[in-house]
Each structure stands twice: as structure tokens, then as C-alpha cells.
Amino acid sequence: MNTGSDRGTHGSAAEDATTEAAAGSTAEAAAEAAEETPHVSKAPAFIKRSRSLHLSWQVGVFIVGLAVIGAGVAMLVLPGPGWVAIFAGLAIWATEFAWAHLVLRWTKRKVTEAAQKALDPKVRRRNIILTSVGLVIAGALIGFYLWKYGLVLPWSLKDQ
DSSP, X not given: OOOSTBOOOTTOHHHHHHHHHHTTOOHHHHHHHHHHSOOBOOSOHHHHHSHHHHHHHHHHHHHHHHHHHHHHHHHHHSSSOHHHHHHHHHHHHHTXXXXXXXHHHHHHHHHHHHHXXXXXXXXXXXXXXXXXXXXXXXXXXXXXXXXHHOOOOGGXXXXX
């Protein structure tokens, strides 16, 4: 299975583009060149030297990343920072697997775009209005319930 993590960058076109971008181009050109660089494994050199050891390292990284993502998925319905754990697991995978690196980079770009969109005054105004309407409806429902049934605290219940 070729994960793309054992590719070197010696003499590649991406390295030339990175060097050229760093030599005096704009920050945007440098970012584009960085996106084109091939993914290289973050495993220590002594692990990369042995194919079987490197494969074992990748299996270990995959299992740890899978465990963290699994915990994140569980935390989506249980208390805890579910999305943070899912992205952390993806970042763990991205240290070894090129496909995970691409997915993580795409996710970062989409989150940044969403954050910029959320700062737009029209979107903020709409979100504030929707939140206010939701709070008014929730308050009205709670008020109706309290008016209809009253407030009975659990420690005030009489023996039934």
C-alpha cells in the first residue's frame, strides 16, 4: 500500500517551486508552493531506514489516530470536545499519510472560510436575530409550562 509518506523531496519540481517562492515572491505564491510539496513521513530517521519498522510505525499511527477519532465521534453524543478530538485524530494521521494531510488542509481552509463568513455583518445580524427569536420561543414555552403545571422541585416531592 502506497501512502505517499515515504517520498523524498530531493530534486523535485515542488522543491524548486518552494525555493523559488521563498526567494522573493509574494506570501500567496509561497503558500501555493507549500501546498504542492509532497508529503514526507514525520517518523524518525532510524524508523524510516527499515521498511518493516516504518510500516509498523504507520500501523501504530493509524491505530492511535483511529482511537482518537473514535473517541471524538463518541464525544459528539457524550460530553466532551468531539470535533476537537476528531480533528486531532486527523492531525495524527496527517503526520504519516498524504491523504490525511490533504483532508486536514482542506478542512482548515473550509473552517477559515466559515470563520470569515461568520464575521460578515449581514450573517452576524441574521444569527443574532435567529438566536433572539429562539430564546423568546424557549422562554414562552417554559413560561407556559410553569403557568400550567407549576414548579415542583425533586426534593420537594411528597411520598407517593
